[in-house]
Amino acid sequence: MITLRDITKRYHMGEFEVHALRGVSLDIHDGDFVAIMGPSGSGKSTLMNVLGCLDVPTSGSYLLDGIEVAGMSEDELATVRNRKIGFVFQSFNLLPRMSAIEQVELPLSYARTPNRRQLSMAALESVGLGQRMFHKPAELSGGQQQRVAIARALVTQPSMILADEPTGNLDTQASEEIMGLFTRLNEQGITVIFVTHEPEIAAHTRRILTIRDGLVQSDRANTPV
Amino acid sequence: MITLRDITKRYHMGEFEVHALRGVSLDIHDGDFVAIMGPSGSGKSTLMNVLGCLDVPTSGSYLLDGIEVAGMSEDELATVRNRKIGFVFQSFNLLPRMSAIEQVELPLSYARTPNRRQLSMAALESVGLGQRMFHKPAELSGGQQQRVAIARALVTQPSMILADEPTGNLDTQASEEIMGLFTRLNEQGITVIFVTHEPEIAAHTRRILTIRDGLVQSDRANTPV
Numbered sequence: 460m461i462t463l464r465d466i467t468k469r470y471h472m473g474e475f476e477v478h479a480l481r482g483v484s485l486d487i488h489d490g491d492f493v494a495i496m497g498p499s500g501s502g503k504s505t506l507m508n509v510l511g512c513l514d515v516p517t518s519g520s521y522l523l524d525g526i527e528v529a530g531m532s533e534d535e536l537a538t539v540r541n542r543k544i545g546f547v548f549q550s551f552n553l554l555p556r557m558s559a560i561e562q563v564e565l566p567l568s569y570a571r572t573p574n575r576r577q578l579s580m581a582a583l584e585s586v587g588l589g590q591r592m593f594h595k596p597a598e599l600s601g602g603q604q605q606r607v608a609i610a611r612a613l614v615t616q617p618s619m620i621l622a623d624e625p626t627g628n629l630d631t632q633a634s635e636e637i638m639g640l641f642t643r644l645n646e647q648g649i650t651v652i653f654v655t656h657e658p659e660i661a662a663h664t665r666r667i668l669t670i671r672d673g674l675v676q677s678d679r680a681n682t683p684v
Numbered sequence: 685m686i687t688l689r690d691i692t693k694r695y696h697m698g699e700f701e702v703h704a705l706r707g708v709s710l711d712i713h714d715g716d717f718v719a720i721m722g723p724s725g726s727g728k729s730t731l732m733n734v735l736g737c738l739d740v741p742t743s744g745s746y747l748l749d750g751i752e753v754a755g756m757s758e759d760e761l762a763t764v765r766n767r768k769i770g771f772v773f774q775s776f777n778l779l780p781r782m783s784a785i786e787q788v789e790l791p792l793s794y795a796r797t798p799n800r801r802q803l804s805m806a807a808l809e810s811v812g813l814g815q816r817m818f819h820k821p822a823e824l825s826g827g828q829q830q831r832v833a834i835a836r837a838l839v840t841q842p843s844m845i846l847a848d849e850p851t852g853n854l855d856t857q858a859s860e861e862i863m864g865l866f867t868r869l870n871e872q873g874i875t876v877i878f879v880t881h882e883p884e885i886a887a888h889t890r891r892i893l894t895i896r897d898g899l900v901q902s903d904r905a906n907t908p909v
């Protein structure tokens with residue numbers, strides 16, 4: 460369960476201030492399937508980074524399963540991130556010198572999970588990259604890099620997946636395969652929250668949040684396609 | 685005028701070989717407005733890198749305005765790139781420590797173009813980023829970074845613009861503004877070739893090429909929306 464109340468995020472740029480989030484309040488229940496939409500620069504990634512415990516808000520309250528995240532230490536935040544959350548970055552954030560299989564295996568290595576090579580291979584197969592396991596990022600297409608980032612977020616079997624524009628570089632068929640994967644994970648009870656600018660991708664979810672200028676503009680139920 | 689004949693591109697990966705392009709032949713005339721579509725991993729970026737003189741094909745002929753590119757030296761390729769071609773990368777390729785205005789001004793600095801500060805400001809305004817000129821890439825959203833990369837490709841007033849997924853991180857309104865910009869540039873006689881996975885974006889062009897598995901699968905005229 461996620462409870463945000465009056466979350467703000469401000470950046471100081473010399474004499475200017477950028478108000479990326481201006482007071483966001485929302486509840487997300489376990490097992491929700493949510494799409495976040497909105498104009499470029501409206502604050503979607505900033506909101507995702509707060510939800511993913513990657514960034515601390517300027518003010519406001521964030522209760523994650525009843526615990527106030529805003530008061531956590533860096534170590535506690537890292538523990539929450541590693542245990543509960545799988546995060547897919549808008550810019551992928553892959554490590555340049557590691558092959559696809561090593562990228563996906565890395566979070567399992569930190570947690571010393573047994574059978575991590577098999578789990579990583581299964582995660583890469585599930586995103587259609589079984590034939591590209593030993594390629595490094597520079598040896599992969601844009602959409603293939605994006606799918607390695609998705610596999611890495613899934614392999615730890617988190618209770619919540621946050622994906623920032625996960626189909627931005629994928630053709631229609633690859634996008635549908637990823638949405639099918641997210642839908643199956645959500646049916647297993649995993650909370651899935653993703654940013655998209657494509658209405659046909661948001662149509663797969665049960666709830667569509669629209670952000671505009673750092674505020675929630677609309678929040679409506681959706682009947683999945 | 686671009687003439688490609690039997691262009692191939694192979695990558696050697698240890699004992700494997702990846703055939704990214706398997707014999708592409710096509711003509712592109714000055715002033716064409718072309719969309720390239722196709723599945724993730726089908727060879728679109730590889731083809732764009734060959735067209736943009738950023739990458740040398742494994743075999744085949746590439747005549748650009750009657751001159752064989754395959755036989756050019758690195759210096760000659762650089763001259764062609766700087767004089768004739770504006771390239772927008774799928775991963776933006778911005779320099780991390782430079783502000784938006786400095787990124788856009790850089791190609792003009794190399795060419796010692798007069799009034800480069802005004803030209804750069806106009807280019808950033810034309811992509812809707814007049815308010816973000818002094819932000820560095822980490823201080824910009826994904827779609828804002830993408831638009832800085834577009835402004836940088838336009839500012840040298842090239843005769844050909846190659847854009848690899850230029851609207852991948854943009855919402856519908858920002859995408860339409862960029863397509864409007866490309867359409868106006870094409871009406872001035874500039875050749876515009878871009879990769880997209882969104883059919884509604886390709887619908888703005890007069891020609892849609894589909895690549896599949898390293899080959900041209902279809903090449904059809906389109907009536908712009």
Ligand SMILES: Nc1ncnc2c1ncn2[C@@H]1O[C@H](COP(=O)(O)OP(=O)(O)OP(=O)(O)O)[C@@H](O)[C@H]1O
Pocket residue numbers: 470471472477478479497498499500501502503504505506549816819822823824825826827828853854855
């Ligand atoms: N580190 C930073 N310093 C200053 N301003 C920032 C910083 N990060 C983001 N911003 C600004 O905050 C606003 C929100 O950025 P954010 O990345 O959340 O937008 P977004 O909705 O994800 O956009 P996009 O759809 O283009 O990815 C933008 O206008 C951006 O310029």
Ligand SMILES: Nc1ncnc2c1ncn2[C@@H]1O[C@H](COP(=O)(O)OP(=O)(O)OP(=O)(O)O)[C@@H](O)[C@H]1O
Pocket residue numbers: 591594597598599600601602603628629630695696697702703704722723724725726727728729730731774
């Ligand atoms: N440096 C490289 N070494 C080995 N294989 C490569 C290299 N670069 C690309 N490839 C492979 O060549 C194929 C074509 O890559 P390319 O980037 O052209 O695809 P694409 O059509 O642009 O895909 P996307 O839509 O995902 O961006 C891919 O399967 C990719 O894995």
Ligand SMILES: [Mg+2]
Pocket residue numbers: 503504505549623825826827
């Ligand atoms: Mg973003």
Ligand SMILES: [Mg+2]
Pocket residue numbers: 600601602728729730774848
């Ligand atoms: Mg590509």
